[in-house]
Amino acid sequence: MIQAIAWFRAIRKTGAPEEASHAMTGITQPMRRGPWRYLGDGDILIAAGVTLVALVASLGLLYVAHLVRVWRVATRSPLQAAAPRTLLVFGRKLVDGQPEADFVGRLDRARANAFEGFAPQVLLLGGRSDGGTVSEAEAGQQWLQGAGWPASVPLLLEQESVDSLENLRHARDILRREGRVPSVALVTSRYHLARCLYLARRLAFDAMPVAAEATFPGGYRYVRRMALEAGYLMWIDTGYRWARLTGNQRVVARLS
Structure with missing residues (x-):
């Protein structure tokens, strides 16, 4: 609310849309991620x-x-x-430029798989999410690298995406440039898998899931995330089926 008031004051005081735009950054930043960025x-x-x-x-059965x-x-x-x-290790919004708990769990699971010989290469996914430079x-x-990484396992970076679909589309492009798209394991939090x-x-990935957490965590926070994920998945799947039914190739192309 305070940021919104600052934006309106900037318009009245200076009439400069660029200054007003700076004041709005804190309000619109969260909408650059997740489903909100598609509301237009x-x-x-x-x-x-x-x-x-x-x-x-x-x-409600759907x-x-x-x-x-x-x-x-x-x-x-x-x-x-x-x-x-x-x-393919899915990123998550950084906190002060550093991975938060869920992201650390994903990274640690990838590290364990790499040391156990189950990762010929690893692709880290995720662009700039907190307005920072990293x-x-x-x-x-x-x-x-700080935790210790096997030198024999290449680390590739995908740094342009802001959601899971972009993660995967850009990852596919990177892997195609490397040659044939290999079989992949998707490393992320259980609620996100x-x-x-x-x-x-x-x-068209040959993909299997790999869970970050050793066991299902449970608790209110996790159940809430599961409930949100079910809503996202319902939205995506129903929209895709409707696009196929109505011949909307723009939507179909996004998921193919």
């Missing part, structure tokens, strides 16, 4: 509307089905790749 996209809003109609028509899907992937995913695979991928690299696995398979 008509296709995405249509998908949201169709999802709402489908949710009501199914008496959401329940996706929640069960998120829960099953979260609780059943292994801690190790089934065979050596390229690891990307999530770069911060992850610094953490891994179902959405990442869904998107990866839509983008």
Whole structure:
């Protein structure tokens, strides 16, 4: 609220839109991540509307089905790749330029797989998320190097993305430049695995999930995140199916 007042005062006092823009940065920054950044996209809003109609028509069963899907992937995913695979490690918003607890868990799981010989290469995913100069991928690299990293395992960085879909699309481009896209293991928090696995398979990755946490954490915070992930996944999947049904190639192309 204070930032919003500062923005309006900047307009009245100076009439300079660039100064007002600086005052608004703190307000709009959170909307650059997650689903909020797509609210100006008509296709995405249509998908949201169709999802709402489908949710009501199914008496909530559509959401329940996706929640069960998120829960099953979260609780059943292994801690190790089934065979050596390229690891895709999903970033998370930094705190004062440093990885927070969930991100550290993902990095530590990747490190364990690398030392155990299950990672011929590792690709760290994530652009600049906190307005700073360090990307999530770069911060992850610094953490891994500080914790100790096997010199025989290359670390690649993807530093342009701000959400999971962009993570995967850019990762695919990087791996294509390296040659044929290899089989991958998706390393992220348990609550996040179902959405990442869904998107990866839509983008034609041969992918399997690897859970960051040794066991399912439980607790209110984690259950809330699972509930949000089920909503995101329902939105994405319903929107994609609607686009296929109506022949909307713009949406289909985003997930292929």
